[in-house]
């Protein structure tokens with residue numbers, strides 16, 4: 001079956017700014033400042049400012065932004081870090097690479113965001129930080145996070161890899177905690193032409209330490225004050241990101257419009273067990289993904305729906321099919337099935353519908369019509385038996 005509606009289409013945004021992107025890359029090529037060049041500095045400053053914070057330190061990936069970022073915040077051996085079980089595995093990898101102990105907690109079934117009451121129960125004398133993951137483009141409530149951090153005396157380290165320029169309670173993603181990690185993986189709301197990431201922070205010491213950690217731990221040339229690594233955002237990638245950044249607010253509002261269309265079109269299907277994740281942040285949700293739940297009341301299971309949509313050329317995704325605590329690589333952490341019922345249930349029921357800037361109103365209608373017809377076909381069959 002040919003794909004009629006892809007899950008994401010990056011070509012749309014790139015075609016419309018092709019010349020501009022080529023010129024930006026050409027300029028780096030001419031200048032030759034491939035490592036820690038001017039476009040990187042410009043992008044770091046611009047992205048930090050747009051996100052409502054002070055410093056930006058570009059690195060090779062979002063995963064490195066988490067791993068090195070935690071180290072830059074002096075979070076590591078002997079510390080426990082609270083994180084949601086239902087996140088992309090990179091959040092966990094970052095914590096482990098920093099040398100800290102990951103402590104998972106469950107999520108809120110309505111939003112899929114970390115359950116802060118569960119987080120409160122996970123606090124021990126060793127808890128050093130909490131990583132709220134601003135999942136699917138929606139921030140974990142900054143007000144509740146700040147209250148939490150204040151009450152339990154822990155640091156907030158945001159995983160904002162899916163939430164570029166998201167807003168809630170008057171805060172932008174990346175401006176709430178001591179530091180925040182972003183990814184520029186190509187399909188993120190702001191994507192590079194390859195891998196990339198950044199740490200944002202308002203803390204000058206964290207910024208300086210991060211600047212050293214990404215550059216072999218050097219405080220000056222050939223003088224190494226920490227066991228750092230090589231993880232810099234390429235100047236070439238920064239040049240691409242710098243060109244794209246001014247378009248990001250429009251792309252995000254396009255995503256929000258599409259989500260609002262989905263919400264409206266899907267409303268009649270709610271009673272059939274098709275439940276969109278709840279938006280609790282109004283126009284501040286940047287909808288990296290549009291996620292629905294196929295709940296217990298639905299006549300079909302998620303896999304059947306996904307297959308039947310694929311059969312009519314509609315691509316969907318699952319973010320994510322296996323919660324972190326059940327991934328085979330991490331059994332030594334000692335978690336098991338049943339530890340986080342909400343995260344485990346969601347992993348079985350969630351489905352991400354096509355979502356990208358430029359997805360048209362008629363395409364959204366088509367996705368929902370296909371879903372409706374799959375469900376009504378099934379209902380009729382049931383009635384005939």
Ligand SMILES: *Cc1c(COP(=O)(O)O)cnc(C)c1O
Nearest residue numbers: 061062063088090091161183185
């Ligand atoms: C994409 C992503 C990451 C990792 O980013 P990479 O650039 O792929 O290393 C981390 N956390 C979350 C929630 C993500 O979605």
